[in-house]
Amino acid sequence: MAIASEPPSELLLEKMTKHQKLAALLVMMGADSAAELLKVMDPSEVEQVSAEMTKLGLINHDVQQGILKEFSDVAVRASTALRGGVDYTRQTLEQALGLFKASDIVGRVSPMRTPVAAMQQIVDMDPRNIANLVKAEQPQTIALIISYLAPDKASEVLALLRSELRETVVERLASIAPIPVEVVEKVVEVLNVKLGGKQPRALNQTGGIKNAADVLNSMDKNLSKSMLINIEERNPELGQAIRQKMFTFEDLARLDSASLQKVLR
Secondary structure (H helix, E strand, O other): OHHHHOOHHHHHHHHOOHHHHHHHHHHHHOHHHHHHHHHOOOHHHHHHHHHHHHHOOOOOHHHHHHHHHHHHHHHHHHHHHHHOOHHHHHHHHHHHHOHHHHHHHHHHHOOOOOEOHHHHHHHOOOHHHHHHHHOOOOHHHHHHHHOOOOHHHHHHHHHOOOHHHHHHHHHHHHOOOOOOHHHHHHHHHHHHHHHOOOOOOEOOOOOOHHHHHHHHHHOOHHHHHHHHHHHHHHOHHHHHHHHHHOOOHHHHHHOOHHHHHHHHO
16 A cells, blocks of 8 residues: 555654644643743633643654754744844744754854855865864864764764863863854864865854753763763863753653653643
8 A cells, every 4th residue: 555655754744733733842842942832822722732732642753853844944934024033033943953953944044144164164074084184173173163063973073082182172062152253264264274265155153052962962872971971070060061951852751750740840
């Protein structure tokens, strides 16, 4: 039968009503963000969505991604039309998608993008080549470069660095603030000497505690655990903040009912 060839997750997503999708999205957003969204909904909508939330079973990864994609497309159009602001769009997407994905989407649709030619070349490089390029740089410089990479590629680069260096880089990445354009330009000048020029493509910097957590989550579990322990010994407050952000949907799925209720309060 033709229907058997379609992935079950896609079939489930196609069959979901708008209220079921919204209910799933609220669960994925977490209690605090969901509560804020419920405040601005009509009472009748709140009742319908709440009813659907009580019926939800396990939301598998593919369905989560499908719902998030639908929401992100709508959020970009709606928030830009209503508020006309890139910052508001970014904040909205960060709530649902996380920092890296939000930055990637805003970077593709926003007219306020800064082309960083050397960073484009780094993004397209093999992780081992990136590691060789940055291994002699200062930790803050490496953190800046890694902040332009997707978490999975960033984790591969970190794994190739010296152990004491990669822990320092994660600390710098977690505490990195938006870098002034002139500072980025100076880094780009140095990289251009090593890499040569290339046609610019707009990229967006990520960084901060959430980005550091995403990178550690993408690494080998034993390695990331060891790194986090060492970071917590040097900087307990920062280490704990990173650990909290490393909590994932998979962690929630492993909790018992009583523990899950504590998390959602």
